[in-house]
Amino acid sequence: MYSYQSLKRSIFIAFCFPLAMACKENPETFAIHSPISPSDTDPVTFTLRRIGGSVSEVKLFESVSDVNSAGELSGTTAETEIQTWNSPSFPLTFTKTSGYGSNKLVTYRFQVKGNNKTYNHTVTFATRPYPVTNQAIPVYVVGNQDKVMNLVFIPDTSMNSRMDLFFSSVGSQIDSTFHQEDWVRRFRGSYNFFINPVTAIARDFNSGLPHGLPSNSSNLSFAQGRVILHFHDIRDQAGGGYFSAEYYVRGTMLHESGHSLYRLADEYDSNDASHWEESVFPNNWDNRSDAEAAAPSYSKTAADVQKMGTRDWYRICNNLCPMRSSGRPLNNHDEPCKMRILYTLLQRASN
Amino acid sequence: MKKHIPLLIIILVSGSFLTSCGQEKDKSKKEVETAVDKIDSLKGKFNPSATINPSSSHWAVHAYFDGRQYTIDTSFTDIRAGKLPYIQEEKTSMPFAVKYYDANGRLLGQYSIENPTSFRSCEPGKEAVKPGVISSFEILLPAIEGIQKVQIVTGGKEVKIFSLPPLRREVKSDNTNSKPGSTNIN
Numbered sequence A: 001m002y003s004y005q006s007l008k009r010s011i012f013i014a015f016c017f018p019l020a021m022a023c024k025e026n027p028e029t030f031a032i033h034s035p036i037s038p039s040d041t042d043p044v045t046f047t048l049r050r051i052g053g054s055v056s057e058v059k060l061f062e063s064v065s066d067v068n069s070a071g072e073l074s075g076t077t078a079e080t081e082i083q084t085w086n087s088p089s090f091p092l093t094f095t096k097t098s099g100y101g102s103n104k105l106v107t108y109r110f111q112v113k114g115n116n117k118t119y120n121h122t123v124t125f126a127t128r129p130y131p132v133t134n135q136a137i138p139v140y141v142v143g144n145q146d147k148v149m150n151l152v153f154i155p156d157t158s159m160n161s162r163m164d165l166f167f168s169s170v171g172s173q174i175d176s177t178f179h180q181e182d183w184v185r186r187f188r189g190s191y192n193f194f195i196n197p198v199t200a201i202a203r204d205f206n207s208g209l210p211h212g213l214p215s216n217s218s219n220l221s222f223a224q225g226r227v228i229l230h231f232h233d234i235r236d237q238a239g240g241g242y243f244s245a246e247y248y249v250r251g252t253m254l255h256e257s258g259h260s261l262y263r264l265a266d267e268y269d270s271n272d273a274s275h276w277e278e279s280v281f282p283n284n285w286d287n288r289s290d291a292e293a294a295a296p297s298y299s300k301t302a303a304d305v306q307k308m309g310t311r312d313w314y315r316i317c318n319n320l321c322p323m324r325s326s327g328r329p330l331n332n333h334d335e336p337c338k339m340r341i342l343y344t345l346l347q348r349a350s351n
Numbered sequence B: 001m002k003k004h005i006p007l008l009i010i011i012l013v014s015g016s017f018l019t020s021c022g023q024e025k026d027k028s029k030k031e032v033e034t035a036v037d038k039i040d041s042l043k044g045k046f047n048p049s050a051t052i053n054p055s056s057s058h059w060a061v062h063a064y065f066d067g068r069q070y071t072i073d074t075s076f077t078d079i080r081a082g083k084l085p086y087i088q089e090e091k092t093s094m095p096f097a098v099k100y101y102d103a104n105g106r107l108l109g110q111y112s113i114e115n116p117t118s119f120r121s122c123e124p125g126k127e128a129v130k131p132g133v134i135s136s137f138e139i140l141l142p143a144i145e146g147i148q149k150v151q152i153v154t155g156g157k158e159v160k161i162f163s164l165p166p167l168r169r170e171v172k173s174d175n176t177n178s179k180p181g182s183t184n185i186n
Helices: A004-020 A157-178 A182-186 A251-262 A288-298 A335-350 B002-019 B021-025 B027-042
Strands: A028-034 A044-052 A057-067 A080-086 A092-096 A104-114 A117-126 A137-140 A149-155 A191-195 A225-230 A242-246 B057-065 B070-081 B096-101 B107-113 B136-142 B149-154 B157-163
Touching: A028 A104, A028 A117, A028 A157, A044 A057, A044 A104, A057 A092, A080 A092, A137 A157, A149 A157, A149 A251, A149 A335, A157 A182, A157 A191, A157 A225, A157 A251, A182 A335, A225 A251, A242 A251, A251 A335, A288 A335, A335 B027, B070 B136, B070 B157, B096 B136, B136 B149
Parallel strands: A149 A191, A149 A225, A225 A242
Antiparallel strands: A028 A044, A044 A092, A057 A080, A057 A104, A104 A117, A117 A137, A137 A191, B057 B070, B057 B136, B096 B107, B096 B149, B149 B157
16 A cells, blocks of 8 residues: 555655755856966966866966056967866866066966856966056956956065065965855956055054055055055054955955955944944844844844844844954855845946 | 556656756856856956056045044045946945035935044954044045035034035056155065
8 A cells, every 4th residue: 555654755755866966067166376476487377176066178278468567458469278178177277387478467268168058267467577557466357447346465564575475375365265255256257356566554453553555555546455464463453445464364354355345344242343234235234123124035034133232233144254253264154245245246347 | 556656756756856957956046147147247358557548537535634623635636547446325324425416416426435534443342443543534536527516424414515626537647656664566
């Protein structure tokens, strides 16, 4: 006799089994080059890592231009295929051993095929020295400056004798922060990264003094984020459109770029924290009932609403939210912050 | 026949799931892919000459704060390369709002930022803000014709309103390095 229990089990298996099976997924990969800001003779290694999905073929192309002091391009070479991987095993690397020479702007493109889709990662970087005097040096740029987020890494004077460390730290921050956090990485085509050619002075918050801005500060006002990377042990601060961070911290980078790039408010329990409620996709609410009403749209419940400090400010994100912490650890953004990030990236691209 | 019913259910339902694998799997993932595609289609190409010959620009006006009052140096209006870095808002939400109007008093746009006279440190349990300690800062505006008056609002109250000089369409590119304490590393 065919039992009801047996039928239930069959239906359960029938629904769950396919979900448990690995469907072929669209490929998700991300690209980086090293060193991030090569000199004219530095060999450059291109790397493609896989996040998920099935990849059947990868091709790497390059195109090189001369750039002059006005930023004008000339002698742009035709895009050339320099490497192909069939049935690739990740990570993929390719090293251009000869270097690219001086006054060059290099554009490389990883073409990724899989699951009947084709994706392209197109990245541009300049070799050092960059001839456009006193302008931010493009080290990992993907789009028009007016359409994507721009973040400039500025060396603190403490980095003067450690410039190799500064350059490698910038590469690490791009690769291990912006390409590490799950949501930000999804929009890896939305961020231009630059290095500033002049130093700034990162100052301790407790000194009561603001940061010493770089002499070319007026050339950096196009950027949404400006971070002074330093070698000190100081209490970092943000002000005047600049924030500071130890060269190796990931959590602080994610937290402060949350403020400067997407206008995310603080989520930690302190009365002195920076709280405000955005009119569109906020991550802070100034009353509990609004937060509770918003919770279901983020797949949350009223029980997820938490008060921050003793004032009337509320959050819905979980306790690991990067806007709730800073420092070395790197955690993933939760739903309200994710929606705010998506909104600001779309606004930037659309207007 | 009955003993094959469970197997039949498994085959039928599994089959329908497998054939529609991409569609049924994760709606939100698809929505994200759509957003990524949209942003990718709009992002354009990096323009290395944009800092020298920009297709868009913004103004910078020098402002001063003495601890009580704001002063604006309208004789100094710098034109900078690039679009205004801030998002325009229907309703300003951050502590320092900048609103700009045409000659008829019509609001042309507005944005808000953290108070530029303060700096802060995000560290729970410790003093977080030093207010009003930065005496010199810049107010950025989109370089569009027609801006006549600019209003600064903090804490919901107007603290300053000033008129702008006529627009000068030239990009100010600072190619000097005269500021003490800065070193060129290029």
